[in-house]
Amino acid sequence: MVLLFWRTLLALPLAWRQREKVYDQLFEIGNASLLMVCILSFFIGGVIALQTGPVLVERGLTSAVGGLVGISIAKELAPVMMSILIAGRIGSAMAAEIGSMRVYQEIDALRTMNINPIHYLVLPRITAIALAVPLLVIFSILAGWLGGAAVSAANGRIDIAFQAFFQNLREIVGLREVANGVFKSFCFALVVGVVSCHQGLITIGGPRGIGRSVTKAVVNSIVLIVILDYALTRLLLK
Amino acid sequence: MSHSQSNSAAVSVQVRGLRRSYNGQEVLKGLDFEVKPGEIFVIMGPSGSGKSVLLKHIIGLEIPDAGEILINDESIQSPGVMEKHRMAMVFQSGALLNSLTVGENVGLYLSEHQLLAPADIGRVVSEKLEVVGLKGTEDKMPNELSGGMKKRVAIARALVVEPQLILYDEPTSELDPLSAVVIGEEILKLKDRVHVTTIVVSHDRDLAFGVADRIAVINDGRIVSIGTPEEIKHISDPLIRKFLTADFKRPDSR
Ligand SMILES: Nc1ncnc2c1ncn2[C@@H]1O[C@H](COP(=O)(O)OP(=O)(O)OP(=O)(O)O)[C@@H](O)[C@H]1O
Ligand SMILES: [Mg+2]
Numbered sequence: 008m009v010l011l012f013w014r015t016l017l018a019l020p021l022a023w024r025q026r027e028k029v030y031d032q033l034f035e036i037g038n039a040s041l042l043m044v045c046i047l048s049f050f051i052g053g054v055i056a057l058q059t060g061p062v063l064v065e066r067g068l069t070s071a072v073g074g075l076v077g078i079s080i081a082k083e084l085a086p087v088m089m090s091i092l093i094a095g096r097i098g099s100a101m102a103a104e105i106g107s108m109r110v111y112q113e114i115d116a117l118r119t120m121n122i123n124p125i126h127y128l129v130l131p132r133i134t135a136i137a138l139a140v141p142l143l144v145i146f147s148i149l150a151g152w153l154g155g156a157a158v159s160a161a162n163g164r165i166d167i168a169f170q171a172f173f174q175n176l177r178e179i180v181g182l183r184e185v186a187n188g189v190f191k192s193f194c195f196a197l198v199v200g201v202v203s204c205h206q207g208l209i210t211i212g213g214p215r216g217i218g219r220s221v222t223k224a225v226v227n228s229i230v231l232i233v234i235l236d237y238a239l240t241r242l243l244l245k
Numbered sequence: 246m247s248h249s250q251s252n253s254a255a256v257s258v259q260v261r262g263l264r265r266s267y268n269g270q271e272v273l274k275g276l277d278f279e280v281k282p283g284e285i286f287v288i289m290g291p292s293g294s295g296k297s298v299l300l301k302h303i304i305g306l307e308i309p310d311a312g313e314i315l316i317n318d319e320s321i322q323s324p325g326v327m328e329k330h331r332m333a334m335v336f337q338s339g340a341l342l343n344s345l346t347v348g349e350n351v352g353l354y355l356s357e358h359q360l361l362a363p364a365d366i367g368r369v370v371s372e373k374l375e376v377v378g379l380k381g382t383e384d385k386m387p388n389e390l391s392g393g394m395k396k397r398v399a400i401a402r403a404l405v406v407e408p409q410l411i412l413y414d415e416p417t418s419e420l421d422p423l424s425a426v427v428i429g430e431e432i433l434k435l436k437d438r439v440h441v442t443t444i445v446v447s448h449d450r451d452l453a454f455g456v457a458d459r460i461a462v463i464n465d466g467r468i469v470s471i472g473t474p475e476e477i478k479h480i481s482d483p484l485i486r487k488f489l490t491a492d493f494k495r496p497d498s499r
Contacts, residue, residue, distance in 0.1 A: 024359075104344075107343075108342070108343075111338065111340065111343070112336055112338055112340040113340055113341070113342050113343065115301070115306050115336070115340060116334075116336060116340035116341075116342070117342075118305075118306060119304050119306065119332065119333060119334045120333070120353060120354045120357070120406065121327075121328060121354075121358070122353070122354075122357045122358075127357065
């Protein structure tokens with residue numbers, strides 16, 4: 008797997024030649040996920056506000072609600088949840104597609120034509136996912152904040168006006184925090200891409216083998232995301 | 246050896262002591278043979294005797310447990326040897342890329358290696374599709390084709406490479422007798438036109454005896470016999486006799 012990542016990195020200069028495939032993949036990822044990312048994030052933001060808001064407000068920490076929701080969304084929930092979502096939606100599709108190409112000898116056919124499957128299949132997918140996920144996470148963060156703000160304004164026990172919420176948010180959350188979350192999501196995207204493509208390439212057996220690869224791709228991606236999240240958070244905590 | 250020479254002439258293929266096991270079961274049990282440049286070499290043998298596995302080793306998709314494969318006297322394991330020669334293989338299943346159209350499949354080699362401008366690729370593609378009798382199917386998807394059509398698209402895709410060595414795995418197994426004859430003729434024509442070395446795996450006796458310069462019969466991972474079609478016809482080995490003359494008999498025939 009590390010080997011696959013390394014070979015993909017080495018092939019990176021060829022990404023420009025494969026740009027059309029990168030666009031295709033980008034479109035597919037965006038198309039499949041953007042709406043879902045926004046809806047999901049909106050509700051996650053809302054729930055966080057709902058859970059923490061009343062507790063904070065009761066203790067007179069009204070001004071902390073915006074900051075708390077803002078920072079937990081930007082630094083943690085948006086990157087992690089969205090990467091897990093992407094693992095389920097895009098990683099599984101990548102593993103299934105490459106896995107079936109493997110099983111039905113399409114990859115063998117590529118190799119007989121001297122077409123490197125890493126350049127042709129893996130590189131465009133990993134490039135696309137590494138570009139798309141950080142963008143999606145930016146949308147996710149914004150939607151999450153909106154959700155938090157909306158719930159804080161609407162719920163009688165919290166009752167923080169929209170503007171006040173964002174003002175509090177801005178006091179705590181800066182560009183740095185957002186960048187921190189987006190960077191984390193970039194790393195998670197690489198994990199999902201590499202793990203899923205790798206699982207696809209090592210698929211053996213028939214349709215059942217493909218199913219197994221898909222499951223493994225998703226499960227391994229999620230486990231690695233959570234572990235890496237801890238490591239990155241530790242590293243970025245200064 | 247000059248570059249241009251190595252890039253246009255037919256190649257020789259030598260298989261030496263080739264062995265391969267899968268999960269402890271020996272599939273290739275020591276194969277030795279040589280295919281001369283420009284020859285059409287047909288491999289026959291019962292189902293499961295290891296013919297497809299053999300082809301995959303020759304084109305370098307699989308690595309042998311023992312023995313080696315030489316192309317123009319160089320081992321295909323040494324770096325750069327596979328890239329130096331243009332080779333193509335027609336898979337038993339066709340192995341078309343299902344996410345691409347027929348035209349994109351056939352033109353894939355040219356477009357990925359950027360050998361021609363897109364307009365010229367289109368021209369070559371429709372030319373090759375016409376050769377296999379599938380003119381005008383460029384925009385179809387592989388899953389819209391019948392088994393025999395897929396096989397013919399796969400043949401067109403191999404022809405585009407203008408190979409020095411071409412491997413066919415059961416090129417006529419899913420074709421009606423008429424298309425089978427067309428493919429047989431095309432195999433012969435290709436040899437005359439571009440001087441290519443051809444290895445054909447086939448059960449099709451008509452095809453084998455029609456196109457072969459030499460025939461090898463393999464059974465259970467070993468070569469039983471090699472010779473010209475005439476020689477093979479007159480071999481008295483009971484297994485070969487049975488294989489070549491097997492005929493369907495009605496139980497109630499008088
Ligand atoms: N990847 C593999 N893993 C395990 N066993 C394999 C593999 N590939 C082939 N075999 C075994 O090798 C043997 C020969 O297979 P092969 O496909 O070469 O037969 P064949 O001669 O081409 O038969 P057919 O005429 O039916 O195509 C079979 O018993 C098959 O089970
Ligand atoms: Mg076979």
